Amino acid sequence: MGRKDKEIKDKEVIESIIKRATVCRIGLCENNVPYIVPLVFGYKDNCLYFHSAPEGRKIDTIKRNNNVCFELDVDCELVKSETACSWDMKYYSVIGFGKAFFVDDPEEKRKALNIIMEHYSGNPHEYPTNEINKVAIIKVKIDSMTGKKSGY
Numbered sequence: 001m002g003r004k005d006k007e008i009k010d011k012e013v014i015e016s017i018i019k020r021a022t023v024c025r026i027g028l029c030e031n032n033v034p035y036i037v038p039l040v041f042g043y044k045d046n047c048l049y050f051h052s053a054p055e056g057r058k059i060d061t062i063k064r065n066n067n068v069c070f071e072l073d074v075d076c077e078l079v080k081s082e083t084a085c086s087w088d089m090k091y092y093s094v095i096g097f098g099k100a101f102f103v104d105d106p107e108e109k110r111k112a113l114n115i116i117m118e119h120y121s122g123n124p125h126e127y128p129t130n131e132i133n134k135v136a137i138i139k140v141k142i143d144s145m146t147g148k149k150s151g152y
Contacts, residue, residue, distance in 0.1 A: 008147025021072035042115030048140040096145025103137035
């Protein structure tokens with residue numbers, strides 16, 4: 001990180017940012033072409049979980065290259081100024097890297113869906129088996145992540 005004064009190293013603070021975020025953007029790459037997707041997510045035990053339709057560009061890209069990066073941010077606020085070069089942005093963010101895998105076991109899919117739902121609602125839910133079978137679950141095992149703050 002270029003600006004060490006903005007770096008967040010404390011894992012508890014990084015995880016608090018993740019827990020407050022509402023969108024996780026994952027970055028994928030295929031044939032040297034980047035692709036970014038904003039997703040709802042869940043986080044537990046150093047892993048991110050996403051649900052998806054079982055087909056599509058994201059699924060195809062992960063099947064060919066499971067290296068991913070991700071970004072989350074919270075408390076974003078524009079800081080206006082009298083001069084153009086003094087405008088700024090306040091935020092907390094997390095950027096990380098990991099490997100994406102597909103969860104196939106129905107019980108593991110159910111657990112992953114609950115991790116996602118608990119992130120937003122605070123509660124687990126029930127899922128009909130036919131719905132579990134229709135959805136793809138992507139699990140990202142995080143290799144590394146760093147936090148950054150600006151303006152706080």
